[in-house]
Amino acid sequence: MIEIKDLKKVYAAVPVVNIPQLSIAKGESIGLIGNNGAGKTTLFRMMLDLILPDQGEVLSNSEPVAGNEAWKSYTAAYLDEGFLIDYLTPEEYFYFIGGLHKYNNAQVDDYLSTMSDFFNGEILKRGKYIRDLSKGNQCKVGVAACLLQNPEFLMLDEPFANIDPSTQIRLKNVLKELNAKGVTTLVSSHDLNHVTDVCDRILLMEKGKIIKDIETNASTLAELEAYFAVGGQTV
Ligand SMILES: Nc1ncnc2c1ncn2[C@@H]1O[C@H](COP(=O)(O)OP(=O)(O)OP(=O)(O)O)[C@@H](O)[C@H]1O
Incomplete structure:
Protein backbone atom coordinates (compact mmCIF):
# COMPACT_ATOMS: atom_id res chain seq x y z
CA MET A 1 0.00 0.00 0.00
CA THR A 75 -6.14 8.15 4.35
CA ALA A 76 -6.89 9.71 7.73
CA ALA A 77 -4.26 11.19 10.02
CA TYR A 78 -3.96 13.01 13.29
CA LEU A 79 -0.49 14.33 14.08
CA ASP A 80 -1.23 17.27 16.37
CA GLU A 81 -3.72 20.04 17.26
CA GLY A 82 -2.87 21.75 13.97
CA PHE A 83 -5.21 19.20 12.37
CA LEU A 84 -8.18 20.67 14.30
CA ILE A 85 -10.13 23.89 13.77
CA ASP A 86 -9.92 25.78 17.04
CA TYR A 87 -12.91 28.09 16.62
CA LEU A 88 -15.37 25.24 16.03
CA THR A 89 -17.11 23.14 18.66
CA PRO A 90 -16.31 19.42 18.40
CA GLU A 91 -19.77 18.83 16.86
CA GLU A 92 -19.17 21.50 14.20
CA TYR A 93 -15.78 20.01 13.45
CA PHE A 94 -17.17 16.48 13.08
CA TYR A 95 -19.93 17.77 10.77
CA PHE A 96 -17.29 19.59 8.69
CA ILE A 97 -15.06 16.53 8.37
CA GLY A 98 -18.09 14.31 7.75
CA GLY A 99 -19.24 16.71 5.02
CA LEU A 100 -15.93 16.33 3.21
CA HIS A 101 -16.72 12.63 2.98
CA LYS A 102 -20.33 13.24 1.94
CA TYR A 103 -21.88 12.26 5.29
CA ASN A 104 -24.88 14.31 6.37
CA ASN A 105 -25.22 15.52 9.96
CA ALA A 106 -27.58 12.67 10.91
CA GLN A 107 -24.99 10.12 9.75
CA VAL A 108 -22.32 11.94 11.74
CA ASP A 109 -24.60 11.95 14.80
CA ASP A 110 -25.10 8.19 14.41
CA TYR A 111 -21.34 7.72 14.37
CA LEU A 112 -20.84 10.02 17.37
CA SER A 113 -23.37 8.02 19.37
CA THR A 114 -21.03 5.02 19.02
CA MET A 115 -18.17 7.02 20.52
CA SER A 116 -19.70 7.88 23.89
CA ASP A 117 -17.37 5.55 25.83
CA PHE A 118 -14.33 6.98 24.05
CA PHE A 119 -15.50 10.56 24.71
CA ASN A 120 -16.34 9.82 28.35
CA GLY A 121 -18.86 12.68 28.51
CA GLU A 122 -16.22 15.35 27.94
CA ILE A 123 -16.45 16.17 24.26
CA LEU A 124 -20.03 16.58 23.04
CA LYS A 125 -22.69 19.04 24.18
CA ARG A 126 -20.30 20.81 26.53
CA GLY A 127 -20.64 24.20 24.82
CA LYS A 128 -16.87 24.41 24.46
CA TYR A 129 -14.78 25.31 21.47
CA ILE A 130 -12.00 22.92 20.47
CA ARG A 131 -9.46 25.52 21.59
CA ASP A 132 -10.82 25.26 25.15
CA LEU A 133 -10.50 21.47 25.42
CA SER A 134 -7.59 19.89 27.26
CA LYS A 135 -4.80 18.47 25.11
CA GLY A 136 -6.01 14.94 25.79
CA ASN A 137 -9.57 15.79 24.79
CA GLN A 138 -8.32 17.57 21.67
CA CYS A 139 -6.50 14.34 20.82
CA LYS A 140 -9.76 12.41 21.28
CA VAL A 141 -11.48 14.77 18.82
CA GLY A 142 -8.67 14.34 16.30
CA VAL A 143 -8.67 10.56 16.57
CA ALA A 144 -12.48 10.38 16.43
CA ALA A 145 -12.47 12.58 13.31
CA CYS A 146 -10.04 10.12 11.70
CA LEU A 147 -12.28 7.18 12.51
CA LEU A 148 -15.32 9.04 11.17
CA GLN A 149 -13.62 9.04 7.77
CA ASN A 150 -13.64 5.23 7.70
CA PRO A 151 -10.05 5.20 6.43
CA GLU A 152 -8.17 2.38 4.74
CA PHE A 153 -4.94 3.86 6.06
N1 LIG B 1 11.23 22.73 10.40
C1 LIG B 1 12.36 22.26 10.93
N2 LIG B 1 13.49 22.97 10.88
C2 LIG B 1 14.66 22.49 11.39
N3 LIG B 1 14.76 21.28 11.99
C3 LIG B 1 13.66 20.53 12.07
C4 LIG B 1 12.41 20.98 11.56
N4 LIG B 1 11.48 20.00 11.79
C5 LIG B 1 12.13 19.01 12.43
N5 LIG B 1 13.43 19.33 12.60
C6 LIG B 1 14.44 18.50 13.25
O1 LIG B 1 14.35 17.21 12.70
C7 LIG B 1 14.67 16.23 13.68
C8 LIG B 1 13.55 15.21 13.72
O2 LIG B 1 12.41 15.83 14.32
P1 LIG B 1 11.03 15.05 14.44
O3 LIG B 1 10.06 16.00 15.02
O4 LIG B 1 10.72 14.43 13.14
O5 LIG B 1 11.42 13.91 15.49
P2 LIG B 1 10.48 12.92 16.29
O6 LIG B 1 11.08 11.57 16.15
O7 LIG B 1 9.07 13.09 15.87
O8 LIG B 1 10.68 13.43 17.78
P3 LIG B 1 9.72 13.42 19.09
O9 LIG B 1 9.73 12.01 19.58
O10 LIG B 1 10.42 14.35 20.02
O11 LIG B 1 8.36 13.91 18.67
C9 LIG B 1 14.89 16.99 14.98
O12 LIG B 1 16.26 17.19 15.18
C10 LIG B 1 14.19 18.30 14.73
O13 LIG B 1 14.78 19.35 15.48
Missing part, protein backbone atom coordinates in the same frame (compact mmCIF):
# COMPACT_ATOMS: atom_id res chain seq x y z
CA ILE A 2 2.81 2.41 0.94
CA GLU A 3 6.23 2.46 -0.72
CA ILE A 4 9.00 4.72 0.46
CA LYS A 5 11.86 5.11 -1.97
CA ASP A 6 15.19 6.75 -1.27
CA LEU A 7 13.51 9.27 1.05
CA LYS A 8 15.64 11.99 2.56
CA LYS A 9 14.96 15.20 4.49
CA VAL A 10 17.81 17.41 5.59
CA TYR A 11 17.66 20.29 8.08
CA ALA A 12 20.74 22.44 8.71
CA ALA A 13 22.91 19.99 6.76
CA VAL A 14 21.80 17.09 9.00
CA PRO A 15 19.72 14.27 7.47
CA VAL A 16 16.73 13.91 9.83
CA VAL A 17 15.02 11.27 7.66
CA ASN A 18 17.04 8.88 5.51
CA ILE A 19 15.12 5.79 4.39
CA PRO A 20 16.40 4.00 1.27
CA GLN A 21 13.39 1.67 1.06
CA LEU A 22 10.33 0.81 3.14
CA SER A 23 7.15 -1.04 2.18
CA ILE A 24 3.94 -1.17 4.19
CA ALA A 25 1.48 -3.79 3.02
CA LYS A 26 -2.28 -3.36 3.16
CA GLY A 27 -3.65 -4.41 6.55
CA GLU A 28 -0.37 -4.15 8.46
CA SER A 29 -0.36 -2.54 11.89
CA ILE A 30 2.91 -0.69 12.29
CA GLY A 31 4.35 0.92 15.39
CA LEU A 32 6.96 3.61 14.83
CA ILE A 33 9.25 4.17 17.79
CA GLY A 34 12.42 6.14 18.41
CA ASN A 35 13.85 8.66 20.83
CA ASN A 36 13.05 12.37 20.65
CA GLY A 37 14.25 13.88 17.40
CA ALA A 38 14.61 10.49 15.66
CA GLY A 39 12.58 11.79 12.68
CA LYS A 40 9.20 10.14 13.21
CA THR A 41 7.05 13.26 12.76
CA THR A 42 9.12 14.45 9.82
CA LEU A 43 8.51 11.08 8.15
CA PHE A 44 4.75 11.37 8.84
CA ARG A 45 4.71 14.87 7.39
CA MET A 46 6.36 13.74 4.17
CA MET A 47 3.90 10.83 3.95
CA LEU A 48 1.06 13.37 4.13
CA ASP A 49 2.60 15.80 1.61
CA LEU A 50 2.89 18.44 4.34
CA ILE A 51 6.59 18.90 3.69
CA LEU A 52 8.54 18.00 0.60
CA PRO A 53 11.44 15.56 0.75
CA ASP A 54 14.86 16.73 -0.38
CA GLN A 55 15.18 13.44 -2.19
CA GLY A 56 13.02 10.43 -2.99
CA GLU A 57 9.30 9.90 -2.73
CA VAL A 58 6.39 8.30 -0.90
CA LEU A 59 3.94 6.27 -2.98
CA SER A 60 0.46 5.38 -1.77
CA ASN A 61 -1.27 2.71 -3.84
CA SER A 62 1.49 3.20 -6.43
CA GLU A 63 0.94 6.97 -6.83
CA PRO A 64 3.22 9.63 -5.35
CA VAL A 65 1.47 11.43 -2.48
CA ALA A 66 3.23 14.68 -3.39
CA GLY A 67 0.93 16.78 -5.53
CA ASN A 68 -1.72 14.07 -5.79
CA GLU A 69 -5.22 13.85 -4.34
CA ALA A 70 -6.29 10.19 -4.64
CA TRP A 71 -4.69 9.06 -1.34
CA LYS A 72 -6.72 11.65 0.60
CA SER A 73 -9.97 9.76 0.05
CA TYR A 74 -8.75 6.69 1.99
CA LEU A 154 -4.75 5.52 9.48
CA MET A 155 -1.74 7.47 10.75
CA LEU A 156 -1.53 8.64 14.35
CA ASP A 157 1.46 10.47 15.83
CA GLU A 158 1.84 9.77 19.55
CA PRO A 159 -1.89 9.29 20.17
CA PHE A 160 -1.31 7.83 23.64
CA ALA A 161 0.76 10.77 24.89
CA ASN A 162 -1.92 12.93 26.49
CA ILE A 163 -4.90 10.66 26.94
CA ASP A 164 -5.94 9.06 30.22
CA PRO A 165 -5.39 5.35 30.90
CA SER A 166 -9.05 4.44 30.23
CA THR A 167 -8.92 6.12 26.83
CA GLN A 168 -5.54 4.53 26.07
CA ILE A 169 -7.11 1.11 26.59
CA ARG A 170 -10.14 2.07 24.49
CA LEU A 171 -7.89 3.39 21.73
CA LYS A 172 -5.88 0.19 21.74
CA ASN A 173 -9.10 -1.79 21.35
CA VAL A 174 -10.20 0.50 18.52
CA LEU A 175 -6.87 -0.05 16.74
CA LYS A 176 -7.14 -3.81 17.15
CA GLU A 177 -10.68 -3.75 15.75
CA LEU A 178 -9.55 -1.68 12.76
CA ASN A 179 -6.71 -4.08 12.04
CA ALA A 180 -9.09 -7.02 12.26
CA LYS A 181 -11.14 -5.26 9.56
CA GLY A 182 -8.06 -4.91 7.32
CA VAL A 183 -7.31 -1.22 7.95
CA THR A 184 -3.63 -0.37 7.65
CA THR A 185 -2.36 1.55 10.69
CA LEU A 186 0.83 3.46 11.39
CA VAL A 187 1.11 4.68 14.99
CA SER A 188 4.10 6.37 16.59
CA SER A 189 4.56 6.15 20.32
CA HIS A 190 7.07 6.34 23.12
CA ASP A 191 5.08 3.72 24.99
CA LEU A 192 6.71 0.39 24.19
CA ASN A 193 3.97 -1.57 25.96
CA HIS A 194 1.24 -0.03 23.84
CA VAL A 195 2.97 -0.42 20.48
CA THR A 196 3.98 -4.01 21.12
CA ASP A 197 0.44 -4.70 22.29
CA VAL A 198 -1.33 -3.33 19.20
CA CYS A 199 1.22 -3.52 16.38
CA ASP A 200 2.27 -6.56 14.39
CA ARG A 201 5.39 -4.84 13.13
CA ILE A 202 7.66 -2.35 14.86
CA LEU A 203 9.93 0.11 13.10
CA LEU A 204 12.67 1.59 15.26
CA MET A 205 13.99 4.90 14.03
CA GLU A 206 17.22 6.50 15.10
CA LYS A 207 18.81 9.60 13.60
CA GLY A 208 16.47 9.41 10.62
CA LYS A 209 17.15 5.76 9.78
CA ILE A 210 15.01 2.70 10.32
CA ILE A 211 17.52 0.60 12.24
CA LYS A 212 15.18 -2.22 13.24
CA ASP A 213 12.15 -3.66 11.48
CA ILE A 214 10.67 -6.34 13.72
CA GLU A 215 7.68 -8.65 13.49
CA THR A 216 6.20 -8.39 16.98
CA ASN A 217 6.58 -11.55 19.02
CA ALA A 218 6.68 -12.54 22.69
CA SER A 219 10.24 -11.25 23.17
CA THR A 220 9.88 -7.94 21.29
CA LEU A 221 8.99 -5.81 24.33
CA ALA A 222 11.99 -7.09 26.31
CA GLU A 223 14.23 -6.58 23.28
CA LEU A 224 13.10 -2.98 22.86
CA GLU A 225 13.32 -2.22 26.58
CA ALA A 226 16.90 -3.51 26.56
CA TYR A 227 17.67 -1.29 23.58
CA PHE A 228 16.24 1.86 25.16
CA ALA A 229 17.60 1.08 28.64
CA VAL A 230 21.05 2.01 27.39
CA GLY A 231 19.74 5.12 25.64
CA GLY A 232 19.61 3.55 22.18
CA GLN A 233 22.66 2.80 20.08
CA THR A 234 24.11 4.50 17.09
CA VAL A 235 24.66 2.57 13.91
Whole structure:
Protein backbone atom coordinates (compact mmCIF):
# COMPACT_ATOMS: atom_id res chain seq x y z
CA MET A 1 0.00 0.00 0.00
CA ILE A 2 2.81 2.41 0.94
CA GLU A 3 6.23 2.46 -0.72
CA ILE A 4 9.00 4.72 0.46
CA LYS A 5 11.86 5.11 -1.97
CA ASP A 6 15.19 6.75 -1.27
CA LEU A 7 13.51 9.27 1.05
CA LYS A 8 15.64 11.99 2.56
CA LYS A 9 14.96 15.20 4.49
CA VAL A 10 17.81 17.41 5.59
CA TYR A 11 17.66 20.29 8.08
CA ALA A 12 20.74 22.44 8.71
CA ALA A 13 22.91 19.99 6.76
CA VAL A 14 21.80 17.09 9.00
CA PRO A 15 19.72 14.27 7.47
CA VAL A 16 16.73 13.91 9.83
CA VAL A 17 15.02 11.27 7.66
CA ASN A 18 17.04 8.88 5.51
CA ILE A 19 15.12 5.79 4.39
CA PRO A 20 16.40 4.00 1.27
CA GLN A 21 13.39 1.67 1.06
CA LEU A 22 10.33 0.81 3.14
CA SER A 23 7.15 -1.04 2.18
CA ILE A 24 3.94 -1.17 4.19
CA ALA A 25 1.48 -3.79 3.02
CA LYS A 26 -2.28 -3.36 3.16
CA GLY A 27 -3.65 -4.41 6.55
CA GLU A 28 -0.37 -4.15 8.46
CA SER A 29 -0.36 -2.54 11.89
CA ILE A 30 2.91 -0.69 12.29
CA GLY A 31 4.35 0.92 15.39
CA LEU A 32 6.96 3.61 14.83
CA ILE A 33 9.25 4.17 17.79
CA GLY A 34 12.42 6.14 18.41
CA ASN A 35 13.85 8.66 20.83
CA ASN A 36 13.05 12.37 20.65
CA GLY A 37 14.25 13.88 17.40
CA ALA A 38 14.61 10.49 15.66
CA GLY A 39 12.58 11.79 12.68
CA LYS A 40 9.20 10.14 13.21
CA THR A 41 7.05 13.26 12.76
CA THR A 42 9.12 14.45 9.82
CA LEU A 43 8.51 11.08 8.15
CA PHE A 44 4.75 11.37 8.84
CA ARG A 45 4.71 14.87 7.39
CA MET A 46 6.36 13.74 4.17
CA MET A 47 3.90 10.83 3.95
CA LEU A 48 1.06 13.37 4.13
CA ASP A 49 2.60 15.80 1.61
CA LEU A 50 2.89 18.44 4.34
CA ILE A 51 6.59 18.90 3.69
CA LEU A 52 8.54 18.00 0.60
CA PRO A 53 11.44 15.56 0.75
CA ASP A 54 14.86 16.73 -0.38
CA GLN A 55 15.18 13.44 -2.19
CA GLY A 56 13.02 10.43 -2.99
CA GLU A 57 9.30 9.90 -2.73
CA VAL A 58 6.39 8.30 -0.90
CA LEU A 59 3.94 6.27 -2.98
CA SER A 60 0.46 5.38 -1.77
CA ASN A 61 -1.27 2.71 -3.84
CA SER A 62 1.49 3.20 -6.43
CA GLU A 63 0.94 6.97 -6.83
CA PRO A 64 3.22 9.63 -5.35
CA VAL A 65 1.47 11.43 -2.48
CA ALA A 66 3.23 14.68 -3.39
CA GLY A 67 0.93 16.78 -5.53
CA ASN A 68 -1.72 14.07 -5.79
CA GLU A 69 -5.22 13.85 -4.34
CA ALA A 70 -6.29 10.19 -4.64
CA TRP A 71 -4.69 9.06 -1.34
CA LYS A 72 -6.72 11.65 0.60
CA SER A 73 -9.97 9.76 0.05
CA TYR A 74 -8.75 6.69 1.99
CA THR A 75 -6.14 8.15 4.35
CA ALA A 76 -6.89 9.71 7.73
CA ALA A 77 -4.26 11.19 10.02
CA TYR A 78 -3.96 13.01 13.29
CA LEU A 79 -0.49 14.33 14.08
CA ASP A 80 -1.23 17.27 16.37
CA GLU A 81 -3.72 20.04 17.26
CA GLY A 82 -2.87 21.75 13.97
CA PHE A 83 -5.21 19.20 12.37
CA LEU A 84 -8.18 20.67 14.30
CA ILE A 85 -10.13 23.89 13.77
CA ASP A 86 -9.92 25.78 17.04
CA TYR A 87 -12.91 28.09 16.62
CA LEU A 88 -15.37 25.24 16.03
CA THR A 89 -17.11 23.14 18.66
CA PRO A 90 -16.31 19.42 18.40
CA GLU A 91 -19.77 18.83 16.86
CA GLU A 92 -19.17 21.50 14.20
CA TYR A 93 -15.78 20.01 13.45
CA PHE A 94 -17.17 16.48 13.08
CA TYR A 95 -19.93 17.77 10.77
CA PHE A 96 -17.29 19.59 8.69
CA ILE A 97 -15.06 16.53 8.37
CA GLY A 98 -18.09 14.31 7.75
CA GLY A 99 -19.24 16.71 5.02
CA LEU A 100 -15.93 16.33 3.21
CA HIS A 101 -16.72 12.63 2.98
CA LYS A 102 -20.33 13.24 1.94
CA TYR A 103 -21.88 12.26 5.29
CA ASN A 104 -24.88 14.31 6.37
CA ASN A 105 -25.22 15.52 9.96
CA ALA A 106 -27.58 12.67 10.91
CA GLN A 107 -24.99 10.12 9.75
CA VAL A 108 -22.32 11.94 11.74
CA ASP A 109 -24.60 11.95 14.80
CA ASP A 110 -25.10 8.19 14.41
CA TYR A 111 -21.34 7.72 14.37
CA LEU A 112 -20.84 10.02 17.37
CA SER A 113 -23.37 8.02 19.37
CA THR A 114 -21.03 5.02 19.02
CA MET A 115 -18.17 7.02 20.52
CA SER A 116 -19.70 7.88 23.89
CA ASP A 117 -17.37 5.55 25.83
CA PHE A 118 -14.33 6.98 24.05
CA PHE A 119 -15.50 10.56 24.71
CA ASN A 120 -16.34 9.82 28.35
CA GLY A 121 -18.86 12.68 28.51
CA GLU A 122 -16.22 15.35 27.94
CA ILE A 123 -16.45 16.17 24.26
CA LEU A 124 -20.03 16.58 23.04
CA LYS A 125 -22.69 19.04 24.18
CA ARG A 126 -20.30 20.81 26.53
CA GLY A 127 -20.64 24.20 24.82
CA LYS A 128 -16.87 24.41 24.46
CA TYR A 129 -14.78 25.31 21.47
CA ILE A 130 -12.00 22.92 20.47
CA ARG A 131 -9.46 25.52 21.59
CA ASP A 132 -10.82 25.26 25.15
CA LEU A 133 -10.50 21.47 25.42
CA SER A 134 -7.59 19.89 27.26
CA LYS A 135 -4.80 18.47 25.11
CA GLY A 136 -6.01 14.94 25.79
CA ASN A 137 -9.57 15.79 24.79
CA GLN A 138 -8.32 17.57 21.67
CA CYS A 139 -6.50 14.34 20.82
CA LYS A 140 -9.76 12.41 21.28
CA VAL A 141 -11.48 14.77 18.82
CA GLY A 142 -8.67 14.34 16.30
CA VAL A 143 -8.67 10.56 16.57
CA ALA A 144 -12.48 10.38 16.43
CA ALA A 145 -12.47 12.58 13.31
CA CYS A 146 -10.04 10.12 11.70
CA LEU A 147 -12.28 7.18 12.51
CA LEU A 148 -15.32 9.04 11.17
CA GLN A 149 -13.62 9.04 7.77
CA ASN A 150 -13.64 5.23 7.70
CA PRO A 151 -10.05 5.20 6.43
CA GLU A 152 -8.17 2.38 4.74
CA PHE A 153 -4.94 3.86 6.06
CA LEU A 154 -4.75 5.52 9.48
CA MET A 155 -1.74 7.47 10.75
CA LEU A 156 -1.53 8.64 14.35
CA ASP A 157 1.46 10.47 15.83
CA GLU A 158 1.84 9.77 19.55
CA PRO A 159 -1.89 9.29 20.17
CA PHE A 160 -1.31 7.83 23.64
CA ALA A 161 0.76 10.77 24.89
CA ASN A 162 -1.92 12.93 26.49
CA ILE A 163 -4.90 10.66 26.94
CA ASP A 164 -5.94 9.06 30.22
CA PRO A 165 -5.39 5.35 30.90
CA SER A 166 -9.05 4.44 30.23
CA THR A 167 -8.92 6.12 26.83
CA GLN A 168 -5.54 4.53 26.07
CA ILE A 169 -7.11 1.11 26.59
CA ARG A 170 -10.14 2.07 24.49
CA LEU A 171 -7.89 3.39 21.73
CA LYS A 172 -5.88 0.19 21.74
CA ASN A 173 -9.10 -1.79 21.35
CA VAL A 174 -10.20 0.50 18.52
CA LEU A 175 -6.87 -0.05 16.74
CA LYS A 176 -7.14 -3.81 17.15
CA GLU A 177 -10.68 -3.75 15.75
CA LEU A 178 -9.55 -1.68 12.76
CA ASN A 179 -6.71 -4.08 12.04
CA ALA A 180 -9.09 -7.02 12.26
CA LYS A 181 -11.14 -5.26 9.56
CA GLY A 182 -8.06 -4.91 7.32
CA VAL A 183 -7.31 -1.22 7.95
CA THR A 184 -3.63 -0.37 7.65
CA THR A 185 -2.36 1.55 10.69
CA LEU A 186 0.83 3.46 11.39
CA VAL A 187 1.11 4.68 14.99
CA SER A 188 4.10 6.37 16.59
CA SER A 189 4.56 6.15 20.32
CA HIS A 190 7.07 6.34 23.12
CA ASP A 191 5.08 3.72 24.99
CA LEU A 192 6.71 0.39 24.19
CA ASN A 193 3.97 -1.57 25.96
CA HIS A 194 1.24 -0.03 23.84
CA VAL A 195 2.97 -0.42 20.48
CA THR A 196 3.98 -4.01 21.12
CA ASP A 197 0.44 -4.70 22.29
CA VAL A 198 -1.33 -3.33 19.20
CA CYS A 199 1.22 -3.52 16.38
CA ASP A 200 2.27 -6.56 14.39
CA ARG A 201 5.39 -4.84 13.13
CA ILE A 202 7.66 -2.35 14.86
CA LEU A 203 9.93 0.11 13.10
CA LEU A 204 12.67 1.59 15.26
CA MET A 205 13.99 4.90 14.03
CA GLU A 206 17.22 6.50 15.10
CA LYS A 207 18.81 9.60 13.60
CA GLY A 208 16.47 9.41 10.62
CA LYS A 209 17.15 5.76 9.78
CA ILE A 210 15.01 2.70 10.32
CA ILE A 211 17.52 0.60 12.24
CA LYS A 212 15.18 -2.22 13.24
CA ASP A 213 12.15 -3.66 11.48
CA ILE A 214 10.67 -6.34 13.72
CA GLU A 215 7.68 -8.65 13.49
CA THR A 216 6.20 -8.39 16.98
CA ASN A 217 6.58 -11.55 19.02
CA ALA A 218 6.68 -12.54 22.69
CA SER A 219 10.24 -11.25 23.17
CA THR A 220 9.88 -7.94 21.29
CA LEU A 221 8.99 -5.81 24.33
CA ALA A 222 11.99 -7.09 26.31
CA GLU A 223 14.23 -6.58 23.28
CA LEU A 224 13.10 -2.98 22.86
CA GLU A 225 13.32 -2.22 26.58
CA ALA A 226 16.90 -3.51 26.56
CA TYR A 227 17.67 -1.29 23.58
CA PHE A 228 16.24 1.86 25.16
CA ALA A 229 17.60 1.08 28.64
CA VAL A 230 21.05 2.01 27.39
CA GLY A 231 19.74 5.12 25.64
CA GLY A 232 19.61 3.55 22.18
CA GLN A 233 22.66 2.80 20.08
CA THR A 234 24.11 4.50 17.09
CA VAL A 235 24.66 2.57 13.91
N1 LIG B 1 11.23 22.73 10.40
C1 LIG B 1 12.36 22.26 10.93
N2 LIG B 1 13.49 22.97 10.88
C2 LIG B 1 14.66 22.49 11.39
N3 LIG B 1 14.76 21.28 11.99
C3 LIG B 1 13.66 20.53 12.07
C4 LIG B 1 12.41 20.98 11.56
N4 LIG B 1 11.48 20.00 11.79
C5 LIG B 1 12.13 19.01 12.43
N5 LIG B 1 13.43 19.33 12.60
C6 LIG B 1 14.44 18.50 13.25
O1 LIG B 1 14.35 17.21 12.70
C7 LIG B 1 14.67 16.23 13.68
C8 LIG B 1 13.55 15.21 13.72
O2 LIG B 1 12.41 15.83 14.32
P1 LIG B 1 11.03 15.05 14.44
O3 LIG B 1 10.06 16.00 15.02
O4 LIG B 1 10.72 14.43 13.14
O5 LIG B 1 11.42 13.91 15.49
P2 LIG B 1 10.48 12.92 16.29
O6 LIG B 1 11.08 11.57 16.15
O7 LIG B 1 9.07 13.09 15.87
O8 LIG B 1 10.68 13.43 17.78
P3 LIG B 1 9.72 13.42 19.09
O9 LIG B 1 9.73 12.01 19.58
O10 LIG B 1 10.42 14.35 20.02
O11 LIG B 1 8.36 13.91 18.67
C9 LIG B 1 14.89 16.99 14.98
O12 LIG B 1 16.26 17.19 15.18
C10 LIG B 1 14.19 18.30 14.73
O13 LIG B 1 14.78 19.35 15.48
